[in-house]
Amino acid sequence: MDSQLRIIVIGGGWVTENRHLTALRKERRILLQSVISKNVDRAEFLKKKFSAKTYFGGDGVDFSQVLQGCDAVVIGSDPFSHYEIAKQAIALGKHVLMEKPLTLSVVESAELVGLAKEKKIR
Numbered sequence: 001m002d003s004q005l006r007i008i009v010i011g012g013g014w015v016t017e018n019r020h021l022t023a024l025r026k027e028r029r030i031l032l033q034s035v036i037s038k039n040v041d042r043a044e045f046l047k048k049k050f051s052a053k054t055y056f057g058g059d060g061v062d063f064s065q066v067l068q069g070c071d072a073v074v075i076g077s078d079p080f081s082h083y084e085i086a087k088q089a090i091a092l093g094k095h096v097l098m099e100k101p102l103t104l105s106v107v108e109s110a111e112l113v114g115l116a117k118e119k120k121i122r
Contacts, residue, residue, distance in 0.1 A: 004031035011076030012037025
């Protein structure tokens with residue numbers, strides 16, 4: 001098998017579990033690197049259920065460190081956190097899949113699109 005795409009999933013809610021992680025599990029070229037949730041127990045549960053390599057939980061997760069070990073990130077966290085997490089990921093050259101809404105303002109969304117173009121991320 002060709003090398004796998006290392007994915008980190010951020011968010012521990014219903015959509016993340018039943019849509020994002022369920023779909024990712026079906027793709028053999030995906031390696032679920034980490035699951036991150038504000039709720040530590042939820043992060044651990046999702047790690048076990050979807051066979052992620054690691055999990056992180058709580059409010060103090062340093063995304064810049066965790067993002068170093070992936071190729072792409074799926075953001076399924078609350079919309080208030082989308083902008084900051086996506087900005088860090090894109091700045092590090094990571095591909096981002098984010099559930100709606102992209103951000104809570106047109107200005108923030110435009111900034112993320114501009115940053116992705118600058119980093120040549122499609």
